[in-house]
Amino acid sequence: MKISVIGTGYVGLVSGVCFAQMGNKVTCVDIDEKKIENLKQGIIPIYEPGLEDMTLENYKNKTLNFSTDVSSAIKSSKIAFIAVGTPMGEDGSADLRYVLAVAKSIGEAMEEYIVVVDKSTVPVGTADKVRATIQAELDARGKTIEFAVVSNPEFLKEGAAINDFLHPDRVVIGADSEMAMEIMRELYAPFMKHHDRFIAMDIKSAEMTKYAANAMLATKISFMNEMSQICERVGADINKVRSGIGSDSRIGYSFIYPGCGYGGSCFPKDVQALAKTAKDFGYNPRILDAVEAVNYAQKYVISNKVIAKFTEDLSGKTFAVWGLSFKPETDDMREASSITIINELTSRGAKVVAYDPKAIHEAQTHYLVGNEKVSYVESKYEALKDADALILVTEWQEFRSPDFEEMKKLLKNPVFFDGRNQFSKEKMAKYGFEYFQIGVN
Ligand SMILES: NC(=O)c1ccc[n+]([C@@H]2O[C@H](COP(=O)([O-])OP(=O)(O)OC[C@H]3O[C@@H](n4cnc5c(N)ncnc54)[C@H](O)[C@@H]3O)[C@@H](O)[C@H]2O)c1
Structure with a gap:
C-alpha cells in the first residue's frame, strides 16, 4: 500500500520504517527541512536501537522515502498517518495546532479517497476536528471527495520501539466506516501473523484508550x-x-x-x-x-536527600550524575528527572559532571543549555573524579555492575544517591559506601 506518514519524529519515523519493512511504499514527511535532508543522507535524528539499519535498508530499497512536500505525498497515498507532536499547552491540554495544520494540508491536497489516521496522542473528539478541518478545505476548493478519519493510537516504548511496532501487544483502531476499518486491517495483518491482536472499536473509545x-x-x-x-x-x-x-x-x-x-x-x-x-x-x-x-514532588526527592546530607548551600561541592535521558536506551530527555535534579543542585551553587551513553548532545543543545555549572564527560568513571557524591538518575545497563573499588578510589567521598534503587544497602555497605535509596532508610 502507498502510505504517507506526516511527522517524522520518534513515532512517525519508527512507524514509517516498519510499514516499509513489510513492503509498503512509504513517504515520511516533515516540515523540518534539515531533518529530512539528514535522513536522505542516512543521518538518523534520534537514538533508537535497530532504527538506523532498518531506515538505511528501506531507503536503499526505495520502499521508504523522505520529503518535505506534504501535498505530493498525500496525492499518491491511500493512507495518511498524522504523527506530529501534541505538546502540552499552557493550561495542561494537548496542543492540537500541529495536528490540525496537517489536516488542513491534507484537505488542500487530496484528490481521491484517503484514510486519514490520527496516530498522534490526541484528546477524545479530535477525529471530529480533523474531519471538519479537512472538509472545510474541500468545501473551499469546491470538491466532493470521500475520506475517512480513523484513530490508531500508538503504544510503542522508546528504547524498544522497533520491536514493539513489529510485534505489537495490540493494534487499536477506532473507525466509523467499514471500508476504512478493512483497509487498516489489511495494513496491519502482516504484523500479527501468529495471533490476531487487532482491536476494533469506535473512534472516541480508541482515542480514550491511549x-x-x-x-x-x-x-x-x-x-x-x-x-x-x-x-x-x-x-x-x-x-x-x-x-x-x-x-x-x-x-x-x-x-x-x-x-x-x-x-x-x-x-x-x-x-x-x-x-x-x-x-x-x-x-x-x-x-x-x-x-x-x-x-x-518525587523529582525533588534526590536533591532533598543531597541537601539533608550536605546542607542547603552546595557551593564548593561537585556531584557526578549518571544518566540524563528519561529512561535507558533512548536519547530523549523530555521531562527527564535529571533536568530537575541538576537544576536544583546547581541553583544551590553545586557543580555537576554528567555522563550519559546517548543523551549528552540533547542536554547540551536543548535541556541544560546555559547552565554553566554542568560539564559533560565521556565515561561513567571520568564523572567521578573528585566528586563529593555520585547520583544515579537513569538505570542504563552499563551502571548495573560498575567497579565499586574503582568508584571509591575516584570519588572524593564514597557517597552514592541512587534514584533507581539498583543495589542493596547491604552490598553497598560492604563496599564502604554511604548509600541513599528511594524508600529505604
Ligand atoms: N515518543 C513516544 O514514545 C510516543 C509513543 C506513543 C505516542 N506518542 C505520540 O505521538 C505523537 C508524536 O510524538 P513524537 O515523540 O514522535 O514527536 P516528535 O516531536 O519526536 O516528532 C514530531 C515531528 O512532527 C514534525 N511536524 C510538526 N508539524 C508538522 C507538520 N505540519 N508537517 C509535517 N511535520 C510536522 C516535527 O518537525 C517533528 O519532527 C505525539 O502525540 C505523542 O504523544 C509518542
Whole structure:
C-alpha cells in the first residue's frame, strides 16, 4: 500500500520504517527541512536501537522515502498517518495546532479517497476536528471527495520501539466506516501473523484508550513512589514491599519500581491532558491530579536527600550524575528527572559532571543549555573524579555492575544517591559506601 506518514519524529519515523519493512511504499514527511535532508543522507535524528539499519535498508530499497512536500505525498497515498507532536499547552491540554495544520494540508491536497489516521496522542473528539478541518478545505476548493478519519493510537516504548511496532501487544483502531476499518486491517495483518491482536472499536473509545493506558501506567509509578515515601517514614524497605506485592499476580511486577519520578514525552503531558479533558467535561479527576502531584514532588526527592546530607548551600561541592535521558536506551530527555535534579543542585551553587551513553548532545543543545555549572564527560568513571557524591538518575545497563573499588578510589567521598534503587544497602555497605535509596532508610 502507498502510505504517507506526516511527522517524522520518534513515532512517525519508527512507524514509517516498519510499514516499509513489510513492503509498503512509504513517504515520511516533515516540515523540518534539515531533518529530512539528514535522513536522505542516512543521518538518523534520534537514538533508537535497530532504527538506523532498518531506515538505511528501506531507503536503499526505495520502499521508504523522505520529503518535505506534504501535498505530493498525500496525492499518491491511500493512507495518511498524522504523527506530529501534541505538546502540552499552557493550561495542561494537548496542543492540537500541529495536528490540525496537517489536516488542513491534507484537505488542500487530496484528490481521491484517503484514510486519514490520527496516530498522534490526541484528546477524545479530535477525529471530529480533523474531519471538519479537512472538509472545510474541500468545501473551499469546491470538491466532493470521500475520506475517512480513523484513530490508531500508538503504544510503542522508546528504547524498544522497533520491536514493539513489529510485534505489537495490540493494534487499536477506532473507525466509523467499514471500508476504512478493512483497509487498516489489511495494513496491519502482516504484523500479527501468529495471533490476531487487532482491536476494533469506535473512534472516541480508541482515542480514550491511549490516555487510559498511559494514565494507568503513570498511576502505578506514582502509587509506588507514594508507598516509598511512607516506607521511609515508618522504617520499611520499599524493595522488599515491591517483591511482596509484585508476587501477587493481580498486581504483577511491572511498573512498580520506585524511583525519582517519571518523565518522557508521554506520561507527564498525557496525564495532564486527560485531567484537563475531564475538567472540561465537568468531572474532577482526583486520581489523575494526585498522580501528577506525586510525580512532581518525587523529582525533588534526590536533591532533598543531597541537601539533608550536605546542607542547603552546595557551593564548593561537585556531584557526578549518571544518566540524563528519561529512561535507558533512548536519547530523549523530555521531562527527564535529571533536568530537575541538576537544576536544583546547581541553583544551590553545586557543580555537576554528567555522563550519559546517548543523551549528552540533547542536554547540551536543548535541556541544560546555559547552565554553566554542568560539564559533560565521556565515561561513567571520568564523572567521578573528585566528586563529593555520585547520583544515579537513569538505570542504563552499563551502571548495573560498575567497579565499586574503582568508584571509591575516584570519588572524593564514597557517597552514592541512587534514584533507581539498583543495589542493596547491604552490598553497598560492604563496599564502604554511604548509600541513599528511594524508600529505604
Ligand atoms: N515518543 C513516544 O514514545 C510516543 C509513543 C506513543 C505516542 N506518542 C505520540 O505521538 C505523537 C508524536 O510524538 P513524537 O515523540 O514522535 O514527536 P516528535 O516531536 O519526536 O516528532 C514530531 C515531528 O512532527 C514534525 N511536524 C510538526 N508539524 C508538522 C507538520 N505540519 N508537517 C509535517 N511535520 C510536522 C516535527 O518537525 C517533528 O519532527 C505525539 O502525540 C505523542 O504523544 C509518542
